[in-house]
Each structure stands twice: as structure tokens, then as C-alpha cells.
Amino acid sequence: MAHSIHSLSKTVHQAQNHDSLEVRNPRTSSPDESTGAGANSLSVVELRNVKTVIIHYVQRESFPEEVACLKRRLSNDLPSKAIVKKSSKLAALSPFMGDDGLLRVGGRLERAEISFDAKHPTVIPSKHHIIGPLILHYHEREGHAGTRAVLAAIQQDLWILQGRS
Numbered sequence: 001m002a003h004s005i006h007s008l009s010k011t012v013h014q015a016q017n018h019d020s021l022e023v024r025n026p027r028t029s030s031p032d033e034s035t036g037a038g039a040n041s042l043s044v045v046e047l048r049n050v051k052t053v054i055i056h057y058v059q060r061e062s063f064p065e066e067v068a069c070l071k072r073r074l075s076n077d078l079p080s081k082a083i084v085k086k087s088s089k090l091a092a093l094s095p096f097m098g099d100d101g102l103l104r105v106g107g108r109l110e111r112a113e114i115s116f117d118a119k120h121p122t123v124i125p126s127k128h129h130i131i132g133p134l135i136l137h138y139h140e141r142e143g144h145a146g147t148r149a150v151l152a153a154i155q156q157d158l159w160i161l162q163g164r165s
Contacts, residue, residue: 055158059124070096071097090161093107103122107119117156117157121155121156122157124161131160138150138154
């Protein structure tokens with residue numbers, strides 16, 4: 001894949017801040033000697049925000065009916081874990097709309113002492129052009145680990161439909 005997640009994140013960040021074509025970090029005006037990061041670096045918070053924007057876009061593009069159904073249910077003050085159509089690819093996952101506006105996996109881990117993202121990972125499709133760079137990002141982050149280790153790392157945050165295939 002030509003684009004890494006980081007370069008894609010920078011592009012999305014630039015698009016969000018369309019008043020300037022250059023990403024600027026107000027905390028630094030020169031490269032940081034310890035990291036090599038400079039004015040074009042994104043903070044951790046900015047990267048998380050970009051990740052949310054990307055996933056939000058992918059979900060709306062890939063699951064428009066499910067998003068609309070769950071949004072309608074939220075606006076009518078019905079439980080957010082309301083059921084989507086039985087024919088939906090997501091029906092078996094008991095999806096719900098999180099406070100961040102992302103579709104998440106429901107389930108029986110509600111009382112588990114793990115992070116919210118691990119209990120209710122964000123749902124993304126397996127057949128989207130962002131998945132290749134995303135998997136590559138986790139593969140590199142995990143030190144070029146094998147398939148099972150990469151999938152386990154991904155599933156701490158995300159649920160890729162048919163992720164094992």
C-alpha cells in the first residue's frame with residue numbers, strides 16, 4: 001500500500017483544517033531533537049481524533065442502514081443497544097452507537113475489568129481500502145508479529161468483520 005496510516009492521518013487532519021494546507025504543531029517551532037518531530041508532527045490527541053474521523057467515515061460508507069437505524073433509535077430515546085435488521089451483517093454483534101458516534105460491538109463483557117474499547121470494539125468492514133494500511137500499521141507496531149498476534153492487537157480497539165479471513 002502506498003499510504004501508511006500516519007500519512008493518511010496527516011492528510012485527514014489537513015482536510016479538517018482546510019484553512020491551512022500545512023499541519024502545524026503550536027507547541028514546537030523547530031524539530032524536536034529527541035524524536036525528530038517538528039512543526040509537521042501530530043500529537044497523540046490529534047492522531048486519535050483523525051482515527052475517529054476515518055472510522056466514522058468508513059462506517060457511514062459501509063453500514064449506512066445500520067447507522068441510520070441506531071441514530072433513529074437514539075433520537076427517539078430508545079435504548080442505544082437496540083436491534084438492527086436481522087439481515088444485517090452486524091446483527092450477530094449486537095451493535096450500538098457509542099458516545100463517540102461510532103458503531104461498536106455489544107455483548108456480555110459489560111462487567112469485565114478491561115478498557116471500554118476492548119469491551120466494545122469499533123466495527124469496521126473487512127473489504128474497505130483502509131483495511132490494508134490499517135493491518136500494516138498494527139503489524140509494524142507489533143514488531144512484525146504473526147497473523148494471530150496482529151489480529152489480537154487490532155481487536156483491542158477494532159472489530160474487523162470476518163477479520164480472520
